[in-house]
Amino acid sequence: MGGEQKSLRVGIAGLGTVGGGLLNLLADQPEAGDGRLKVTAVSARDRTRKREADISAYAWFDDPCELAASPDIDVFVELIGGSDGPAKRAVEIALGRGTHVVTANKALLAVHGAALAALSEKTAAALLYEAAVGGGMPIVKALKESLAGTHVVAVSGILNGTCNFLLTEMEASGRSFEDVLADAQRRGFAEADPTTDVSGTDAAHKICILGAIAFSAAPDFAKATIEGVDTVTLLDIRMAGKLGYKIKLLAKAERVGESVRVHVHPALLPVAHPLAQIGGALNAAMVDAEPVGRLTFIGRGAGAGPTAAAVAADLIDLVYDAHRPVFGRPVKALKQRGSVGAAEQGRYYVRLLVHDRPGVIAAVSNELGRAGVSIESFLQDPGEAGADVPIVLTTRPGPRQALNAAVDAIAGLEVTAAAPRVIPIEDGAGAPRNWS
Amino acid sequence: MGGEQKSLRVGIAGLGTVGGGLLNLLADQPEAGDGRLKVTAVSARDRTRKREADISAYAWFDDPCELAASPDIDVFVELIGGSDGPAKRAVEIALGRGTHVVTANKALLAVHGAALAALSEKTAAALLYEAAVGGGMPIVKALKESLAGTHVVAVSGILNGTCNFLLTEMEASGRSFEDVLADAQRRGFAEADPTTDVSGTDAAHKICILGAIAFSAAPDFAKATIEGVDTVTLLDIRMAGKLGYKIKLLAKAERVGESVRVHVHPALLPVAHPLAQIGGALNAAMVDAEPVGRLTFIGRGAGAGPTAAAVAADLIDLVYDAHRPVFGRPVKALKQRGSVGAAEQGRYYVRLLVHDRPGVIAAVSNELGRAGVSIESFLQDPGEAGADVPIVLTTRPGPRQALNAAVDAIAGLEVTAAAPRVIPIEDGAGAPRNWS
Numbered sequence: 001m002g003g004e005q006k007s008l009r010v011g012i013a014g015l016g017t018v019g020g021g022l023l024n025l026l027a028d029q030p031e032a033g034d035g036r037l038k039v040t041a042v043s044a045r046d047r048t049r050k051r052e053a054d055i056s057a058y059a060w061f062d063d064p065c066e067l068a069a070s071p072d073i074d075v076f077v078e079l080i081g082g083s084d085g086p087a088k089r090a091v092e093i094a095l096g097r098g099t100h101v102v103t104a105n106k107a108l109l110a111v112h113g114a115a116l117a118a119l120s121e122k123t124a125a126a127l128l129y130e131a132a133v134g135g136g137m138p139i140v141k142a143l144k145e146s147l148a149g150t151h152v153v154a155v156s157g158i159l160n161g162t163c164n165f166l167l168t169e170m171e172a173s174g175r176s177f178e179d180v181l182a183d184a185q186r187r188g189f190a191e192a193d194p195t196t197d198v199s200g201t202d203a204a205h206k207i208c209i210l211g212a213i214a215f216s217a218a219p220d221f222a223k224a225t226i227e228g229v230d231t232v233t234l235l236d237i238r239m240a241g242k243l244g245y246k247i248k249l250l251a252k253a254e255r256v257g258e259s260v261r262v263h264v265h266p267a268l269l270p271v272a273h274p275l276a277q278i279g280g281a282l283n284a285a286m287v288d289a290e291p292v293g294r295l296t297f298i299g300r301g302a303g304a305g306p307t308a309a310a311v312a313a314d315l316i317d318l319v320y321d322a323h324r325p326v327f328g329r330p331v332k333a334l335k336q337r338g339s340v341g342a343a344e345q346g347r348y349y350v351r352l353l354v355h356d357r358p359g360v361i362a363a364v365s366n367e368l369g370r371a372g373v374s375i376e377s378f379l380q381d382p383g384e385a386g387a388d389v390p391i392v393l394t395t396r397p398g399p400r401q402a403l404n405a406a407v408d409a410i411a412g413l414e415v416t417a418a419a420p421r422v423i424p425i426e427d428g429a430g431a432p433r434n435w436s
Numbered sequence: 437m438g439g440e441q442k443s444l445r446v447g448i449a450g451l452g453t454v455g456g457g458l459l460n461l462l463a464d465q466p467e468a469g470d471g472r473l474k475v476t477a478v479s480a481r482d483r484t485r486k487r488e489a490d491i492s493a494y495a496w497f498d499d500p501c502e503l504a505a506s507p508d509i510d511v512f513v514e515l516i517g518g519s520d521g522p523a524k525r526a527v528e529i530a531l532g533r534g535t536h537v538v539t540a541n542k543a544l545l546a547v548h549g550a551a552l553a554a555l556s557e558k559t560a561a562a563l564l565y566e567a568a569v570g571g572g573m574p575i576v577k578a579l580k581e582s583l584a585g586t587h588v589v590a591v592s593g594i595l596n597g598t599c600n601f602l603l604t605e606m607e608a609s610g611r612s613f614e615d616v617l618a619d620a621q622r623r624g625f626a627e628a629d630p631t632t633d634v635s636g637t638d639a640a641h642k643i644c645i646l647g648a649i650a651f652s653a654a655p656d657f658a659k660a661t662i663e664g665v666d667t668v669t670l671l672d673i674r675m676a677g678k679l680g681y682k683i684k685l686l687a688k689a690e691r692v693g694e695s696v697r698v699h700v701h702p703a704l705l706p707v708a709h710p711l712a713q714i715g716g717a718l719n720a721a722m723v724d725a726e727p728v729g730r731l732t733f734i735g736r737g738a739g740a741g742p743t744a745a746a747v748a749a750d751l752i753d754l755v756y757d758a759h760r761p762v763f764g765r766p767v768k769a770l771k772q773r774g775s776v777g778a779a780e781q782g783r784y785y786v787r788l789l790v791h792d793r794p795g796v797i798a799a800v801s802n803e804l805g806r807a808g809v810s811i812e813s814f815l816q817d818p819g820e821a822g823a824d825v826p827i828v829l830t831t832r833p834g835p836r837q838a839l840n841a842a843v844d845a846i847a848g849l850e851v852t853a854a855a856p857r858v859i860p861i862e863d864g865a866g867a868p869r870n871w872s
Contacts, residue, residue: 291741
């Protein structure tokens with residue numbers, strides 16, 4: 001029953017941890033897809049490299065593009081990575097000739113998703129990518145299929161395990177970002193070149209993709225606002241903690257009228273926020289949609305196992321011929337949505353570093369008052385006192401512009417010892433009204 | 437692209453809050469399923485009842501079985517409820533003639549799922565039921581599709597919002613079960629006859645279904661072990677809290693060798709357990725699977741909006757002809773799995789009520805020691821002292837049988853004022869090893 005079942009010949013390009021995990025999983029679970037999945041060919045950089053999986057039974061291709069062009073595969077699994085180069089060329093070749101593609105490549109989808117969706121539609125070849133976002137957490141399918149009858153208001157998440165691990169470790173160990181990163185690199189939890197992760201780029205790729213599905217619009221990576229975790233200090237994590245907040249790298253796509261805002265930035269979340277408790281390398285995604293309310297997904301966002309399982313799920317969808325348009329709607333039905341920049345309104349955390357002398361609080365308060373910024377809480381913690389004293393405050397909801405004016409003025413005060421730090425507060429309110 | 441799209445004529449039986457919500461949603465979201473869903477006929481008890489939705493445009497059937505038999509619908513949506521009676525007859529009629537069925541009826545699936553799956557397969561009519569478990573939380577699809585390539589070890593969850601609401605309210609307000617239930621009934625949060633909810637039956641229906649998908653076995657409701665929340669006292673909630681636990685109604689299906697254990701019972705969860713923080717009427721499900729690790733889903737488990745959205749998602753699956761076998765695998769591939777009863781091993785919470793006199797602790801400890809029960813923590817809280825004194829203890833992992841012997845002996849002691857209460861502790865450990 002279901003759509004007619006097909007027997008699929010699978011070619012896998014990229015035999016790193018995920019590719020190896022996939023070979024293991026399909027060998028271990030011969031009944032996956034009711035036995036209608038058969039790996040027939042592979043491609044990787046080095047045929048002779050020692051691997052856990054025995055690849056001698058598969059046809060070998062030195063060039064992934066040749067594998068993608070092979071008439072002897074029905075599905076091309078792309079596990080090469082990168083938004084351009086061989087991954088893109090190979091995927092284009094496969095789709096161009098009507099071969100289905102399953103990929104874990106978020107950069108490719110975020111940057112070239114619109115063109116690839118058009119190509120997929122032209123040749124009726126599926127392009128599936130559950131593994132690109134959230135590892136084994138089935139957030140792509142949930143948005144594309146389970147929430148297809150709803151109005152999504154916002155998708156937010158913790159989508160980069162490395163960043164979350166670093167922030168969690170800083171808080172737990174009281175060590176600096178640089179220390180914790182170096183340690184994570186030694187232990188293999190962070191890449192030798194961690195730029196894509198710590199800069200927020202990886203999380204931005206992922207939230208662009210989720211936003212595209214959620215709002216029926218092609219992904220537009222160039223319009224995302226991105227700030228990473230490399231600017232987060234231990235001092236801010238500690239001071240935020242004293243006020244009842246966690247600092248997390250928040251990735252969020254939200255509707256603003258008919259436009260979309262896609263942003264990645266450090267944010268203060270109240271400890272009771274569903275995403276505040278997500279520790280270590282876990283990922284989480286939260287969807288606010290009418291009339292469903294709020295859905296939260298938590299899982300391991302990376303690693304060979306979860307990613308391979310997500311690729312396998314996509315392959316099994318193909319066995320059942322159960323795929324949808326790339327971003328949930330046909331390309332012609334995707335909406336042209338404008339992008340808006342960082343929020344102009346909100347609550348903010350402001351941390352100052354001032355010389356410890358009388359009259360400082362008055363001077364700071366004066367500037368805030370002059371700019372019309374309303375203060376919610378104010379903390380000068382003697383426990384943190386060194387030569388200079390940190391002062392933190394949170395604002396009531398108000399325009400960012402007014403706050404910027406006040407912060408600029410405070411930065412110019414003679415008592416100010418370092419540039420003030422402003423971090424948005426995400427309250428997690430604004431869940432849709434109870435529609436029922 | 438995708439499977440060939442069909443235009444589906446939908447007949448809805450049952451126009452209560454969920455049926456009304458579905459009509460609203462489909463009217464509000466004409467693009468759902470890319471416009472290929474059209475409600476054409478409805479059935480309910482009373483045609484003239486005042487409704488929010490205008491039903492004059494739909495063909496009317498007094499009898500849901502006649503609607504199910506109508507050649508003018510492609511999908512029969514069953515929102516009547518109940519494991520037997522008209523719901524069962526109508527679903528059998530629809531499936532029998534090859535008409536797809538979408539239902540929110542957990543009792544029907546849990547009790548008659550095996551026979552219905554066979555019928556569905558015989559006529560190639562889909563039987564979809566995302567709305568039956570967890571409301572808008574897409575746990576059925578996640579297990580059936582996203583985790584199709586994995587080995588599920590256990591599924592556990594908080595699957596009855598009414599029970600969770602009652603427990604949360606008891607803890608927050610310090611009122612008794614009876615008080616809180618009466619209040620919830622007045623406010624419409626609990627049914628006039630709450631038996632199905634508070635007895636654990638509803639949660640058991642749901643976990644039977646999830647276990648069937650997770651372990652590729654027909655659901656076997658008769659074999660489930662069920663205890664409800666009606667036996668939970670405020671005293672136990674308070675004492676558990678002092679030890680760092682929450683009492684939740686846990687529904688769990690787990691593999692035990694080649695058998696399955698399906699049980700619903702009050703359990704102590706450490707506050708850090710993913711399910712411990714689920715408050716109010718929320719639902720949550722946690723899946724442990726190889727090689728994915730642990731996935732957690734949180735959402736509103738009931739209500740017109742979430743349930744209607746889940747029904748709509750199933751309908752859209754049918755538009756894309758994207759359905760799978762009823763429990764994920766063809767009926768002939770479903771495994772015969774034995775059922776095992778309540779766990780014979782574990783950690784337990786034991787609460788005694790004793791007369792306040794010297795030597796009590798020694799007497800109790802003697803009996804525990806004699807039976808070989810190893811104590812982890814022991815608390816006699818003077819704050820709880822009345823005429824009689826509660827003593828609570830938690831055990832180290834050990835056989836339930838030994839504990840029962842000790843508890844029986846303690847119950848017979850002259851100092852014991854009331855029957856001891858034993859509640860299993862669910863540590864939430866046992867997540868699969870990191871497979872990657």
